[in-house]
Amino acid sequence: MTIWDTPERRALRTAVEDFTRAEITPHLPQWEDDGELPRELHRIAAEAGFLAIGFAEEVGGDGGDLVDASISTEAVLAAGGSTGLQASLFTHGIAVPHIIASGDDALIDRYVRPTLAGEMIGSLGITEPGAGSDVASLRTRAVRDGDHYVVNGAKTFITSGVRADFVTTAVRTGDDGHSGISLLVIDKDSAGFTVSQRLSKMGWHCSDTAELSFDDVRVPAENLVGEENGGFYLVMQQFVGERLALAVQSYATAQRALDLAVAYARERDTFGRPLITRQVIRHKLVEMHSRTEAARALTRRAVERSLDTPKTDPSLILDAVVAKNQSVACVEHVVHEAVQIFGGMGYMRESEIDRHYRDARILGIGGGATEVMKDLAAKLLGY
Missing domain, CATH: 1.10.540.10 (Acyl-CoA dehydrogenase/oxidase, N-terminal domain)
Structure with a gap:
């Protein structure tokens, strides 16, 4: 056990x-x-x-x-x-x-x-048209005016942004760079706050994604999260958990895709024999299994370490980064091969594997793009 x-x-x-x-x-x-x-x-x-x-x-x-x-x-x-x-x-x-x-x-x-309690829906507003993984370059500005902040700017690719009742929003309250960023909780019904566009996507179709606009939105100063200009630290601190969660989603999707592929290969006959009797198919399934097991083991080890290791510990940050990249590479391979095993049926919207194939593509982008993660890992490893 x-x-x-x-x-x-x-x-x-x-x-x-x-x-x-x-x-x-x-x-x-x-x-x-x-x-x-x-x-x-x-x-x-x-x-x-x-x-x-x-x-x-x-x-x-x-x-x-x-x-x-x-x-x-x-x-x-x-x-x-x-x-x-x-x-x-x-x-x-x-x-x-x-x-x-x-x-x-x-x-x-x-x-x-x-x-x-399921009574409200919240979202996180960080990404902007000109700043994604580069959080320190965000431009949405919040200026203190008495007991309020006045916010102007825009956010994009915001998950649950259409339905959200509030957005925990990264804003610039100070100078350029990471030291001038704060977090404000902004209510959706605030005057000047609009969902400027519902975004259509390749995958994650059941997850609403929005472009948000802030036009002189007045936010009570009491909605400041933590200290003014201390938001970048809070954002970075939570990235470990987000990246590990995405790693778990990745290997769990790979496992589901593998299970679906095995079941289909057993029931599908080709040229008078079950598909799974073909050596090339069995070898594909073994490779899919091996990669999934490796990604799961790597991620679970990082998850276990996170229970008693500070989120700011460089070794834990490295573990989360490597686990995410490894699990993303795993799921991208597995869903690709699963669709191939399903053949034409795998290309149909009615098949579950079609959904996993489309949904998997965002996992190497959200929470820090794969390339950014590799660069961060190189720095943490001293390369």
Whole structure:
């Protein structure tokens, strides 16, 4: 037995798989067509005790740690969910950790607790038309005016930005560079705050993505998260968790794609024999299995280390970066081969593997592009 396979965590895995099959999988094709998830799903997941796994009960969460959250992700994918579903239903995983880390009880009561209860939806606003992985170059400006900040600028590629009730937003309050960045919680109904565009995407169709515009938006100064000009540190601090979560999504998707491919190869006859009897297919499946096992082992080791290692520890940052890149490379290979094994059916929108193929492409971009991650790893390794 490992910490991933205790009786309690086996029960958690089973419960999340059952919930996914009952409440998510039957409706996912329709939500893909709708371009978003129903708000009601957040409440249902919260009532079931699955929405806020990994968040402390003291702030309204369901308790548990990153291992429990990772098991939940594995279970959702294993039962036919998707990373698009994960990104949308669990956007609070990147929207509220900065608020919790700040220790601001008023902000926690106003935004974190109702979000973890499924009553509100939050999102994170960092990426801009001219600044993605290069967070220090963002241009959205917030100027102090008495008891408020006046915000002007734009954000793009914001997950859950269409449905969100608030956006934890990175803004520039000081000079150029990382030292002039702050975080503000901005309510969607603030005057001058508009969803300027709902964005259409290659994948993650059930996850709404938005372009946001801020035109002289007045934000109460009390909505400042942490210290003024201290936002870059808060953002960087949370990247370890986000990258490990994406790594888990990657290897869990690879495992689901492999399982689907094996099942199809067993049932599909070609030239009078099951497809899986062909040596070339068996070799593909073995390679898919090997890469998935390696990515899972690497990521789980990093997840375990994160439980008792400061998020600012360079060795943990390196582990998260390497785990993400390795898992992304794994899932990109596995979904490609899975579609090939499915043949024409794999190219049909009605097949589940089609969704995983499209959804997997964003995993090497979000949370830090693969190339940026390699450069960061080189620096951490002293190369």
